[in-house]
Amino acid sequence: MYTHILVAVDGSNTSRLALAEAIKLAHKQKTQVRLIHVIDQTMSAYEARGWVGAGAALEALLKAAQEAGVKVLEEASRICREAGLDIQTAMPKTVGAGIADILLEEAGRWPADLIVLGTHGRRGIQHLMLGSVAEGVMRRAKIPVLLVRGS
Template identity: 45%
Template sequence: MYQRIFVPVDDSDTSNMALDEACKLAKAFGSNLRLVHVVDLAQFGWGGTEFLDATELQKSIKQAGEQVLGQAGDRARALGVTPDCKILESWGDKIAAVLSDEASAWGADLIVMGTHGLGGLMHLLMGSVAEGLLKVADMPVLLVRNPATEPSHGSVIPREALRSWWTRE
């Protein structure tokens, strides 16, 4: 049924739940699994670099994204699925569009991702990558939510990226 399952990942519990579901489907259908993590490098490419080394911060963010993706790949392999993993870079683009474009280019026939269930004012201000993806994707999207927790969200900037940048020598 599904031959190519595309899974955006971050460092949240909800993302891990979505990955687990995608692995179940991949095993059941013998599907290829692609894991992706988007790093938005544009948010640190602005002026004012006399106070901030934007290039170093972007490098740290990309390295942290690779770590998030590596951990997701390890999780998939532990569940018996060998994924293809890819870092996607965004330079201020809508993350949903970056994901949709990559899923289409790869030939995905299903996207599986976690949704953090932001509501109220936070949803109004931030929007939702998952909701945006539902609007632009040209293939089915399976959203996985963790009902056992309060609405949570993975780091906009992976914590390790900030930590490594802040503590660099």
């Protein structure tokens, strides 16, 4: 049924649960899995416009985000390889565009026929303040989306 599953990973427990569900689906078919971790570099754009004065601190923060993203993808890749899956990885960066936008672009470019991602299930003011990548993907995706709720 699905031949290309895009799985968003961020290192959270919810992301691990989503990966586990994607692995279950992939085992049932000859499926290729693409793991994706998006790095949001929006703060660097603010710094470039002079909104933030601590350039060296910002550079260190972006480097740390890159290193953390590599670790997240390495861990998820290891889990998939141990499960015997055919995998690819991607770590796109975004400046200004939302993470949901990047996930949808990557899904279309690859092309994925299913997107799997975790959702924290925030409500009320938390949802309003933090937004929801999962909701953004779900509302605009032209392909099926599997949302896995965190525990």
